[in-house]
Amino acid sequence: MKKLHFTDVEELDVKDYDSTGTTIRWLITKEKDGAPNFALRRFEVQPGGQIGLHNHKQEHEIYILAGEIEVITETETYLAKANDVLYVPPDEIHGYKNNGDTTVSFLCTIPYL
Amino acid sequence: MKKLHFTDVEELDVKDYDSTGTTIRWLITKEKDGAPNFALRRFEVQPGGQIGLHNHKQEHEIYILAGEIEVITETETYLAKANDVLYVPPDEIHGYKNNGDTTVSFLCTIPYL
Numbered sequence: 001m002k003k004l005h006f007t008d009v010e011e012l013d014v015k016d017y018d019s020t021g022t023t024i025r026w027l028i029t030k031e032k033d034g035a036p037n038f039a040l041r042r043f044e045v046q047p048g049g050q051i052g053l054h055n056h057k058q059e060h061e062i063y064i065l066a067g068e069i070e071v072i073t074e075t076e077t078y079l080a081k082a083n084d085v086l087y088v089p090p091d092e093i094h095g096y097k098n099n100g101d102t103t104v105s106f107l108c109t110i111p112y113l
Numbered sequence: 114m115k116k117l118h119f120t121d122v123e124e125l126d127v128k129d130y131d132s133t134g135t136t137i138r139w140l141i142t143k144e145k146d147g148a149p150n151f152a153l154r155r156f157e158v159q160p161g162g163q164i165g166l167h168n169h170k171q172e173h174e175i176y177i178l179a180g181e182i183e184v185i186t187e188t189e190t191y192l193a194k195a196n197d198v199l200y201v202p203p204d205e206i207h208g209y210k211n212n213g214d215t216t217v218s219f220l221c222t223i224p225y226l
Contacts, residue, residue, distance in 0.1 A: 001199065001205060002200040004197070005197050006176075006198055007196075028200045036172065037150065037224040038224065061140075061153040063140070087114070089147065
């Protein structure tokens, strides 16, 4: 068993996918913790910040902790807020944009494939 | 992409492991959503509630959303509160007890093995 507070983990700027105003903390990983199958990450997106459209073979399971964020796919736009849950299937194009006045935080789990 | 609110998912009593005062919502699953590698669940443990000691081959990656809960292993006891993160490795004995006055909620991801 390992216990930590999310702020114990280094906060890194997200630079991929034309992202702006977005940070990531890799809370639980294979490298750091020996987690064999998936990693738990916590994102923060500042007002006006975004993660640009992208896709990859790994699915996402997401839980919104705070704030309200626009989630964009090729065909639809969703407004997701605290206590909403998102499932992004493998290979689906997706992106995020914070059009609100408050910081958005969300958890996102991704498999090691 | 699929979006839902956690309350859209049926809340079920946890009956295994001598559990009391504890419910689970299977937020994202293989069966319901086609998620291939892991399931996202949300637990609530009422004051005085518990999940008894148990173990299994699947690891857990846990994020505490609200409240304060005692997490017990064979060798140690942890007090975990909102925004704490727990990693329970495969096969490790673990249990939970809410000794506080408020409901505890936490997310727990588990692989399909």
